[in-house]
Amino acid sequence: MGVGADSRAATRADRRSGLSQQRKCVGPVLRKTCFVVCGATVGFVLLLGVSLLYLPDPYKAEQFVPEENRVVTLLIWTHPFGQYRKLPNCSALYQIGGCTLTDDGRVYSQADAVIIHHRDVATGHGDLPSEPRPLEQKWIWMNYESPTHTPRLGRFEGVYNLTMTYRADSDIFLPYGYLVPRGSRTEGLHDRFAHSLRSPSLRRLLRPRLVAWVISNWSESHARVALYHQLSRYIRVDVFGRAGRPLPEDSGGSVVRLVGRYQFYLALENSQHTDYITEKLWNAVRAGAVPVVLGPSRQNYERFLPPEAFIHVDDFPTVRGLARYLLMLRRHPARLRRHLDWRGSYSLHQPAFWAEHYCTACRAVRKTRDRTYSVQDLTRWFHS
Numbered sequence: 001m002g003v004g005a006d007s008r009a010a011t012r013a014d015r016r017s018g019l020s021q022q023r024k025c026v027g028p029v030l031r032k033t034c035f036v037v038c039g040a041t042v043g044f045v046l047l048l049g050v051s052l053l054y055l056p057d058p059y060k061a062e063q064f065v066p067e068e069n070r071v072v073t074l075l076i077w078t079h080p081f082g083q084y085r086k087l088p089n090c091s092a093l094y095q096i097g098g099c100t101l102t103d104d105g106r107v108y109s110q111a112d113a114v115i116i117h118h119r120d121v122a123t124g125h126g127d128l129p130s131e132p133r134p135l136e137q138k139w140i141w142m143n144y145e146s147p148t149h150t151p152r153l154g155r156f157e158g159v160y161n162l163t164m165t166y167r168a169d170s171d172i173f174l175p176y177g178y179l180v181p182r183g184s185r186t187e188g189l190h191d192r193f194a195h196s197l198r199s200p201s202l203r204r205l206l207r208p209r210l211v212a213w214v215i216s217n218w219s220e221s222h223a224r225v226a227l228y229h230q231l232s233r234y235i236r237v238d239v240f241g242r243a244g245r246p247l248p249e250d251s252g253g254s255v256v257r258l259v260g261r262y263q264f265y266l267a268l269e270n271s272q273h274t275d276y277i278t279e280k281l282w283n284a285v286r287a288g289a290v291p292v293v294l295g296p297s298r299q300n301y302e303r304f305l306p307p308e309a310f311i312h313v314d315d316f317p318t319v320r321g322l323a324r325y326l327l328m329l330r331r332h333p334a335r336l337r338r339h340l341d342w343r344g345s346y347s348l349h350q351p352a353f354w355a356e357h358y359c360t361a362c363r364a365v366r367k368t369r370d371r372t373y374s375v376q377d378l379t380r381w382f383h384s
Contacts, residue, residue, distance in 0.1 A: 071098040072369070074362045075111035078126040079103065080142075080354055081119065088355035090362060099362035109134055113365040115164070115358065118143040122152045128159070136372055140164050140172070140361055143382075144353075148271035153379040160375045162368070164361055167275045167382075168303070171375075172364045174357055175275070177282030178304060179346040194347035195286055200340050204288060205263075205333045211237045211292075211326065213266040214255050214280075218243035224268035224294055227313060234323035237266065259287035263336065264311075264326055269295035274384065277304060282350050285309070290329075290339045292322070306342045 079085060087103060090096040108114070108129055116139060120126040133139070141160040143150055164172035180194055211231075218225060231237060240247050240258065251258040259265045265284035269276055272295055281301075284291035291310045293301060298312040316322040329336040351357065375381075 071100065072112040072362060072365050073100045073102065073107065073110060074358065074365060075105070075108060075114045076101065076103040076358060077105070077114050077116045077129065078120040080117040082125055085354060088359060090359035093355065094359045096359050096363045098366060099359060101358055101362065105129075111137060112369070113138040113140055113162075113361070115140040115142050115361050116160075118150060118156075119145065122150070122155070136369075138162055138365060138368070138372070140365075141375065141378070142357065142361070144176075146269070146271045146273045146276045147383045148273070150382065153382060157378055158374045158376055160378070161371075161373060162361075162364065163375055163378070163381075164357065164364075165382075166277070169381075171368075172361055174351055174360050175304070176278045177285070177348060177350045180349055182345050182347060193352075194349045196347050197285070197343040198288075199342075199344040200288060200337070202333065205336055205340075207261060207263045207289075209238065209262045210330060211235060211264045211266060212259055212262040212289075213237055213239050213244070213268070214241040214247070214258070215239065215244065215268075216242040217270060219270075222270055223272075224266075224270065227268065227294060227319065228266070230319040231266075231323055234320055235326060238262075255283050256287045259284055259289050262287075262289050263330060265289040265291055267291040267293045267295075267310075269293075272296055274300065275303075277301065279350065281305075281310070282348060285343075286348055286350070288340070288343070290336070292326070308339055309342055311339070 076087065087101040088094075090099040090101065102111075108131060111134075114129065114137065116128065117126075118141060121128055138161040139159065140162045141156065142164045144166055162171040164170055164174065166175045167173070168175075213228065215224075220226075228237060228239070239245065247253050247255070247258055265280075265287065267280040267284050269278060269280065274296060277293075277295055277300075281291050281293060281295075285305075292313065293310050294313050295301070298307075298314060301310060301312065311322075311325070313319075313322055316325065329339070351360075
């Protein structure tokens with residue numbers, strides 16, 4: 001993970017974060033800066049609009065194709081991490097008709113597709129189907145771990161027909177979370193599961209605590225742990241989870257409820273990879289805290305969020321500069337508000353594991369029934 005002070009450092013951070021757009025666009029001297037910032041914002045909006053065309057929309061009705069001709073059977077080969085969960089009714093939950101989900105291996109020969117969770121077959125907790133693959137049956141590679149924590153990829157070159165991950169260039173793309181613009185046609189389709197985001201009132205800006213971090217997998221080799229050690233030298237960071245204090249009882253075990261008491265949340269990924277932006281970020285967004293992110297590049301985050309919606313550690317030449325910036329925002333609520341005002345324009349959708357994944361995969365299989373090819377160079381693609 002890439003770890004990212006005087007007033008010049010704070011100003012430089014503002015410029016890189018795309019903050020204070022109105023201030024930067026005033027006056028001919030700053031027109032170049034305005035062009036860059038406004039261009040980044042427009043780019044985000046355009047990219048978000050295009051991305052929403054490709055995000056799996058479980059509420060969009062299939063048109064012009066008789067439902068009886070689109071029925072498919074999707075076999076769940078192994079329940080992820082060996083944890084059994086009742087299979088969803090895709091029609092009732094997501095208005096995706098024509099899908100039959102089953103975890104009964106005896107129907108293997110009749111299944112149109114088989115969804116296989118990588119971790120289970122890679123670690124020996126499950127095996128690939130041993131029977132010959134039926135003609136036109138698709139095998140789906142499903143994985144939501146980062147490449148760093150995805151072992152033995154080389155064993156599966158040329159095995160699968162479709163990929164399903166958090167990466168935007170997957171055959172079946174379903175990220176850990178995404179924003180839905182308010183007032184758009186798409187928003188109405190997501191009302192049932194989306195969380196409305198609101199711009200904060202002054203009272204909500206003045207939260208009693210500064211920075212929280214919830215972490216379960218502590219490793220001194222992780223860049224996020226090194227960042228924490230440095231940052232905690234300058235400001236207080238309250239650490240919770242398996243590697244810190246238990247979540248308070250009055251939070252009900254909810255990370256979102258806990259983070260709602262803090263102004264900032266450390267959304268630090270365990271490794272840096274393309275599009276690997278997990279629930280850590282989206283929990284902070286849902287809680288109304290400003291996420292301080294450590295993961296892929298700022299440009300990658302801006303594919304999913306407005307540039308002012310987060311603080312990237314790489315925006316600062318030193319961790320001390322980051323700490324000073326956070327303290328400055330705490331003293332100046334008007335500047336802190338610039339990181340949060342965007343919220344009034346969006347809702348947040350966080351897909352449910354694993355029900356929505358199965359139904360999304362089934363819907364994709366229905367759309368690709370005539371496509372049969374094998375995924376080559378799985379390792380090179382996923383590590384790219």
